[in-house]
Amino acid sequence: MSKQTILVQAGTGKTGxxxxxxxxxxxxxxxxASRSGExxxxxxxxSTWGPALAGVDAVYVVPLDATGDEHEQLTRFVATATAAGVRRLVMLSARDIDTFAAVNxxxxxxxxxESGVAWTxxxxxxxxxxxDEDYFDAAVRAGEVLLATGDGLEPFIDAEDIAEVAVAAFTQDGHDGQIYDLSGAELLSFPQAVGIIAAELGREIRVVDxxxxxxxxxxxxxxxxxxxAELIARLYQRIREGKEAHLSDGVQRVLGREPRTFAAYVKNAVAAGAWN
Known part of the structure; x- marks a missing residue:
């Protein structure tokens, strides 16, 4: 594809x-897309949406929150974007969203x-x-992680893999109209994931469930x-009940390779100074 101008929402976030x-x-x-941008x-x-979208070919769409009002707002944003001439939307959603109505x-x-333009x-x-970049960072540093997942399994995915899939959707043919479920390479419980971090750091990290x-x-x-807090608790309940204990093949379908492993992520994060 030719070179594009792409608006990236949550451009300082984990995937953005x-x-x-x-x-x-x-x-x-x-x-x-930011309040300090130009x-x-x-x-x-x-009123800021139109100027930010002027001359933009495509948008990386990241919903603001998980409540109904924000999603209605996003609906209006999509209409504004297409009216401004945006021709492609790549949206960050959530795995199994169609079976988990609480995160609607x-x-x-x-x-x-239904935007009328190319989408993924x-x-x-x-x-x-x-x-290391968000929710559990402080707890890992403090040496105690509070959870409610039990021994339920989750296929943790690396943000680098998500970003590579998104960029492929922007820049390669064959991804229009596709919904990609994305997971990592293996199923791990949250305590197992914390244990991998602790082993790499060489220190104890307590898990309280x-x-x-x-x-x-x-x-x-x-x-x-x-x-x-209640939203996270509901997500944890799903994991606790085994409802997230399955792998998806979206990374393999788009990138033609296996996803990064959690252990590889931890090694790279520690090498980069995470949790120091």
């Missing part, structure tokens, strides 16, 4: 920053599918990078917004 880097390496023009983009101010991204997915939807599982309802209450008591 990698998508932006890979696109730039291929010579595409990348515009980061032109400025703010989800809360729809289906409204946003439908807006993308990515449905990944839990990111490896949640352990609660029932999901108790987890939500404790996290809310520590200052986490209750709605978010």
């Amino acid at each position: 920053k990698r998508v932006a880097r890979l696109l730039r390496e291929q010579g595409h023009t990348v515009r980061i 032109p400025r983009f703010d989800w809360a101010e729809e 991204s289906l409204v946003a997915e439908r807006a993308v599918r 939807i990515l449905r990944p599982g839990w990111f490896n990078q949640n352990f 609660l029932e999901p309802a108790a987890y939500a209450g404790q996290m809310a008591g520590q200052g986490m917004p209750l709605e978010f």
Whole structure:
């Protein structure tokens, strides 16, 4: 495909920053959607959407949140984008979203599918990078990780793999109208994943496992917004019940190789100074 101008939402996030880097390496023009960008983009101010989309060929779409209001907002954004001349949308969604109504991204997915332009939807599982760039980082550093997943298994996926799939959808033929379920190479429990990190670091990291309802209450008591704590607890309940214990072949189909392993991610993260 010819060189494009691509707007990347969540361009400093776990997948967005990698998508932006890979696109730039291929010579595409990348515009980061942010309140400090030029032109400025703010989800809360729809007047900023048009200027940010001016001259843009494609958008990496990352929904703002997992609640209905934000997804209705994304529906309006998609309409604005197509009206502005955007010809391709690649959306970051979530694995098994169509069987888990509590995280109802289906409204946003439908807006993308019905946009009238080329589209690809990515449905990944839990990111490896949640352990060092986001959710679990402080807990791993402190040496105690609070969970509610029991021995349930999850096919953790590397954000680098997600980004490579997204870039392929932007730059290669054959991905229009596709929904790719993305997983890592193996099934691991959360305690096993923490154990791999602990072994690589050479120190003990304690895992404390609660029932999901108790987890939500404790996290809310520590200052986490209750709605978010309850959402995470519901996700943990699915894992605890074995509902996420299956692999997907999206990475293999798009990239023609196996996904990165969790152990390889940990080695690279430690080498880069994670959890120091």
